[in-house]
Amino acid sequence: MNFINLTPHDVVVVADGASKTFKRDGTVARVNQTASVVQIVDGISISTVRFGDVVGLPEPVTGTMFIVSALVKSALAGRRTDVVSPGDLVRDANGNVVGCKGFFC
Numbered sequence: 442m443n444f445i446n447l448t449p450h451d452v453v454v455v456a457d458g459a460s461k462t463f464k465r466d467g468t469v470a471r472v473n474q475t476a477s478v479v480q481i482v483d484g485i486s487i488s489t490v491r492f493g494d495v496v497g498l499p500e501p502v503t504g505t506m507f508i509v510s511a512l513v514k515s516a517l518a519g520r521r522t523d524v525v526s527p528g529d530l531v532r533d534a535n536g537n538v539v540g541c542k543g544f545f546c
Contacts, residue, residue: 442505444463444507445466445505446508447465447470448470448508448527449465450465453541455540455542456543460540470496470507471497472492472496474491475490476491502523507524509524511526511545514526524546525544525545527545
């Protein structure tokens with residue numbers, strides 16, 4: 442299986458004591474969004490957001506899985522079976538994310 446990483450950063454999968462890095466492709470799949478301010482509290486805008494179309498995601502390619510953010514994957518629920526997002530996170534002793542244990546489909 443070929444994996445193409447459409448997130449803005451490298452994704453490291455840590456499994457069985459080894460790790461595999463999926464370098465970012467350079468193209469980032471994103472979900473369009475529109476925000477509307479509903480109130481201002483102490484000078485801070487409080488907004489609602491409406492999510493729209495996914496952009497930056499190629500058409501399906503046989504034998505290829507696209508690594509995307511959880512938000513992009515959620516926006517495509519039931520429509521694409523070739524997208525995965527980073528799964529359970531792996532953290533170092535300081536709590537910093539160093540990878541994930543696999544992918545969510």
